[in-house]
Amino acid sequence: MSVSERQLTDQGKERKQQILDAAAALFSERGYSTTRIADICEAAGVAKGLFYWYFQNKESLYAELVRSMRQALRRAQGAAMAEGTDPIDRIRRATIVSVHFMTEHRAYFALLEVERDDEIIVEVLRESSSLYANDAANLIHEAQAAGAIPEDLDPDLLALGVLGAVSHFTHFHRTGRLDGSVEDLAVFVAGWVTRAIGAH
């Protein structure tokens, strides 16, 4: 019976989470390739061999980490975009929520910036980011229809811009190049994207 088709007990799920958490912390702190499986296990307080009871290998642990984080972010964004009807306002809210979420879970989001060599991981990352870009593009389109954003701007490009802005500003925050409060940063980023997409 291979790892993936293993049916976990409640205790098993907990153990697995322990390992995931330990890995997330170490990856974001010292990087992916610098973190040894032995380190992860030690941090989680389990034997080295147990790692392979729960995960196929290092890479698949990483993929799982990224996937779970993406889901959480998606939920937060979804909630923010659902409220209100003004599309511009919803983009603003989603931006603010995203900045908060990504700075709060900095350990997890730092993971997105480690090594992007492996095909599988590249795939997961791309998939994960395009979801948000899609949502944003839809909202922008809506806003353009309502006359709130100039029609001559490509909605897909604008959406990528929004996505990139959030990820870049939180990146700067993560790497210690910003010192104000997260609250202020979120508002600033929301303002930045609002202006950038040409909203009036």
Add this chain to the structure above:
Amino acid sequence: MSVSERQLTDQGKERKQQILDAAAALFSERGYSTTRIADICEAAGVAKGLFYWYFQNKESLYAELVRSMRQALRRAQGAAMAEGTDPIDRIRRATIVSVHFMTEHRAYFALLEVERDDEIIVEVLRESSSLYANDAANLIHEAQAAGAIPEDLDPDLLALGVLGAVSHFTHFHRTGRLDGSVEDLAVFVAGWVTRAIGAH
């Protein structure tokens, strides 16, 4: 005699460049840690031992690659920012030039996105990006003094935003998520940052 103080002949410089080029191609294609020194030497057509005649180690080769690329970009930006006197216009020009430059030398700029585990590499990258951010901040400051940008926006944040926008739009281009011409993209990005910094 250590590597750094070695006096290279013309032929030596060529040889070294061969290695640098091979490394750049491989790094950007398969990533930093996935590329072995043996691969680089094979691609450059030299023996493995020769690598250490020209470079201290793998890390310092990387640093050299990044540094040389930064200098080239700097020159291009410098020329663009020097022309004209309107600060906003100079930001626009620098943005356009940067987008062009970074997409033209995509192999090199992909290097900036490899994993950032090693302290030295992190340092080189940070140093390299802050130069541009600095220039931008100065221009923005100037524009604010001239009343072309609202005073209540933090110039440093805006500068980071400009830097981030250029780097993420070219990233999307590099990873194949944009299909229009580079010309169009550069103009779009210039527009994006102009609006985002609140220029009127």
Add this chain to the structure above:
Amino acid sequence: MSVSERQLTDQGKERKQQILDAAAALFSERGYSTTRIADICEAAGVAKGLFYWYFQNKESLYAELVRSMRQALRRAQGAAMAEGTDPIDRIRRATIVSVHFMTEHRAYFALLEVERDDEIIVEVLRESSSLYANDAANLIHEAQAAGAIPEDLDPDLLALGVLGAVSHFTHFHRTGRLDGSVEDLAVFVAGWVTRAIGAH
């Protein structure tokens, strides 16, 4: 209470046999060291931990397999050798029976050809083969006394020859290098050894 002195219920004996059968099949198919205990348990449909309720370890399972097979072969040979009084004829019969038996239980006899690294396994194998060689040597001796086999041939060498012939012809059969019927093969081998021991 150690494994060996465990008193098994009927159901227990069945379970144990399930494991033995699964192991025999896997060993002969993929070899001893390539077969993991986990594989055996999965094939037998029991949990990994249960293995150690019935067996001391992997090696002793193997020894048990070999021993039980040897006994069965011994019984078959014994019956064949008991009938009739002509020693040469008894060797022929035993040979024919052995070839039949070993080809019928090919899965089991393939086990004898796994690697022989472990001391214990070597011991079991040697013990097992020398019994047959002994029987054969006695018959040959008898035949020599009766003038049916030249006295100048060493009976022990001849006996080993008989043993070897049976085992290698069935080996060739097992590995697919012979295609005729088992019936024919058995007769051929009997003829081969009869001639080889110099019977007239």
Add this chain to the structure above:
Amino acid sequence: MSVSERQLTDQGKERKQQILDAAAALFSERGYSTTRIADICEAAGVAKGLFYWYFQNKESLYAELVRSMRQALRRAQGAAMAEGTDPIDRIRRATIVSVHFMTEHRAYFALLEVERDDEIIVEVLRESSSLYANDAANLIHEAQAAGAIPEDLDPDLLALGVLGAVSHFTHFHRTGRLDGSVEDLAVFVAGWVTRAIGAH
């Protein structure tokens, strides 16, 4: 440049042979799977990493060992079979030479009896044995045409018998179950196969 396409210098060939010899000794002494690559390197007096300069992995070292030994045996047999014109005599000579050769190089031939799990190795072994069987079959055929061997015996089966006899008797010798001189053994085996193939 992968291992196989590496062009070795004279010194390199020597080094490689050192490793091969050390491996042969260890394999035959303690078995294939029990011998670690670290052991081989230690015995050969080289660093662990160097192993992979000369060999792809453990398995391919083994295959190379088997191949080289087969060639040597083939040469010896070839010489023996070439002399004289009587086919039966040539089989006798080849048998005697083989027994001598295989007992002299016992370390190498013991290798044929270790682990046969891996596909590649099975292939090498089969290939290696079928060459000899082929030669023998041809000689037997010739002898049958000349009326020296009964026509009703299948020459291919007889040839396998010859092959098996040589390998079994030398196996018994190797494992210490025979104590006479090699000279005597060789003569005995030659007699055994001569009688067994029905020569008169």
Add this chain to the structure above:
DNA sequence: AATGAATGAGGATTCATTCAT
């Protein structure tokens, strides 16, 4: 009896770096 999680020693392999020539 039975389960499946947990342990940890062990071994193969990689690869940056050094060295003799």
Add this chain to the structure above:
DNA sequence: AATGAATGAATCCTCATTCAT
């Protein structure tokens, strides 16, 4: 300058065996 052989630390992963339940 150049070569390619040599080194050995580092690390992933396997798997027999034990343990708690």
